[in-house]
Amino acid sequence: MSEQEKQKTEDKIMQAAKDIFVRKGKSGARMQEIADKAGINKSLLHYYYRSKDKLFGAVFQIAFSNFAPNLFKTIDESDDIFETIEIFISKYLDIISKNPFIPMFILNEVNKKDTGLIVRILKNSGMNIEVFENLVNKEIKNGKIKNVNPKNLLINILALCVFPYIGRPLIEVMIFNDDEIEYDKFLEGRKKEVTELIINSIKI
Amino acid sequence: MSEQEKQKTEDKIMQAAKDIFVRKGKSGARMQEIADKAGINKSLLHYYYRSKDKLFGAVFQIAFSNFAPNLFKTIDESDDIFETIEIFISKYLDIISKNPFIPMFILNEVNKKDTGLIVRILKNSGMNIEVFENLVNKEIKNGKIKNVNPKNLLINILALCVFPYIGRPLIEVMIFNDDEIEYDKFLEGRKKEVTELIINSIKI
DNA sequence: GTCTATAAATTGATAGAC
DNA sequence: GTCTATCAATTTATAGAC
Secondary structure, eight states: OHHHHHHHHHHHHHHHHHHHHHHHHHHHOOOHHHHHHHOOOOOHHHHHHHHHHHHHHHHHHHHHTTTTOOOOTHHOOEEEOOHHHHHHHHHHHHHHHHSSSSSHHHHHHHHHHHOHHHHHHHHOOOOOOOOHHHHHHHHHHSSSSSOOOHHHHHHHHHHHHHHHTTHHHHHHTSSSSEEEEEEEEEEEEHHHHHHHHHHHHOOO | HHHHHHHHHHHHHHHHHHHHHHHHHHHOOOOHHHHEEEEETTHHHHSSSHHHHHHHHHHHHHHHHSSSSSTTTHHHHHOOHHHHHHHHHHHHHHHHHTTTTTHHHHHHHHOOOOOHHHHHHHHHHHOOHHHHHHHHHHHHHHBBBBBOOOOHHHHHHHHHHHHHTTTOOOOOHHHHHTTTTHHHHHHHHHHHHHHHHHHHBBBB
């Protein structure tokens, strides 16, 4: 069998595994269900990945690396804090809206921390906060923004972006009367809402 | 056996079940582990609650009802929007900091929605958003605050309060260099931070 | 590489003695 | 009410044929 067709099978496995793991979590997922979704035999899963743990690790690795890194790359490109934040929020919300269930998946599994692997993945993510902190501190000294705490600022941004997605089933029922069309509209307006709120909180 | 001692056993079960379910989720939890933690036999679990599903339902019900309702009761007590928001944030953060793992537990299980029971619990929670929306709209008409969207405002508040707790393992590693003492300090300053940010976003 | 068959371990649930 | 013993079903993982 050609290298290309092998790649095909491995891709199908990864896609299926990601779907199932994201929806049901590591402990809720079943190898049989993943095999069915990939259209292959269950034994083949163990041929490619030796165990459920290994397969999960691969899925988590990919899911996380699509989220965390590259996010701060925009920061060196600009040295204007307002522009930086605007781009950051825009890019981050774009990623999330294209993968709305990944944040919940990551947060849930990280909170369980039943795999030593996960902490290792986090630390090797290459995400660098210092660039952001330095920029914020510089702009404070320059008198361009209020004297805000950079960590608080970053966490506020993340919170406002992520929460509407991880809390969707709850918020949709309790605040939007189960109206998902209305909720989609709400999500669309979110980029503007978050940007204005954050900018407004730092400008003098 | 006296009614009081029976209550004792049921309490031990509920406490143990809550601990395990919250840490491992419904699918990750094991009846054996719950029984061990409660210091009783596994069969006794089935005697009190007929199945794992039923036991989980009871735990979720209690966990959720400690969170959602009563939160909006402060709202009628005051008709000043600034005071209302301040009290709301303060009360909400107090509840969360005393039960830091419950939000993640609830959000995770609600996102899985593998029990029809959960949606029913949400709808019967008696949480009433309208009181809050009415107050906000009134204050807008009175010219006391900006023309903000009440739903957005409420979700912003919830996001800023909850996220530092559900994201803790991630944020602590990636932003606080694994320093949990520093993170606890950060959490302590959160009430002031959130209140100021929100108030600042609505005041004219 | 991919499949069938099956082992080996786990786990939710029940029967029945006390 | 509480326990011991055990069932029945599920589920991860492996052995071996093709």
